[in-house]
Amino acid sequence: MADQTGISTQHIVEKVWLSIAERRLRPGVQLKEGQLATIFDVSRARIRQALSALEREGLVTIIPNRGAFVCQPSVDDAHDVFAVRRSVERCVVERIGKLAAKADIDRLRSHVASERVANAKDVTTDIIKLSGGFHLLLAEISGSDFLFGMMRDLISRTSLITAVYRNTARFNCGPDEHAEIVEAISVGDVGKASRLMEHHLEHVESELDLREVRDLSHDLKAALA
Ligand SMILES: [Zn+2]
Incomplete structure (x- = not known):
């Protein structure tokens, strides 16, 4: 599903996934909703969908009242x-x-x-x-x-x-x-x-x-x- 800007949830998921895989985005980094919404020029709701998808894939941890972070595997x-x-x-x-x-x-x-x-x-x-x-x-x-x-x-x-x-x-x-x-x-x-x-x-x-x-x-x- 695409936003008004044409950026889909999947595109955001892929972009974050690749940034993690290429070691540009490191484990422990906070993925701030507002900042991501600005970077991708989409709604915060769209960012929340992407973060949920990344959480299901085990790449992101969402901590209530604190936000989303790139997972740190032990x-x-x-x-x-x-x-x-x-x-x-x-x-x-x-x-x-x-x-x-x-x-x-x-x-x-x-x-x-x-x-x-x-x-x-x-x-x-x-x-x-x-x-x-x-x-x-x-x-x-x-x-x-x-x-x-x-x-x-x-x-x-x-x-x-x-x-x-x-x-x-x-x-x-x-x-x-x-x-x-x-x-x-x-x-x-x-x-x-x-x-x-x-x-x-x-x-x-x-x-x-x-x-x-x-x-x-x-x-x-x-x-x-
Ligand atoms: Zn192989």
């Missing part, structure tokens, strides 16, 4: 999210292994090709979207709405965790390991695809520095600009 939260991802994504791969059609394999290969292009061009926004998107595409192909919903939630939470605890500037959830998973699926080797996925998720988690929370202050307007 080290334990981070370990939990990756533990759950290992289980859920094993289910996804096992499901696909039994029913992957040639068209599905083609979609996965073409997605990995897009990831390589984004990496080569070094477009951070595309790299982040496409790397998470690979895992979402697998869940979509699994044909399970339940697994897809779980993955969408887990990818949002992973982005936030990565934003807080990432060691390097780059996302390492990259096309090379994704390509290996696709090739194992394409030859029907579910066991190998499952092992590769587990290794991939361990690799992504191992690149996080799960010891300390960094300096988290940041300016809202600059982050969303």
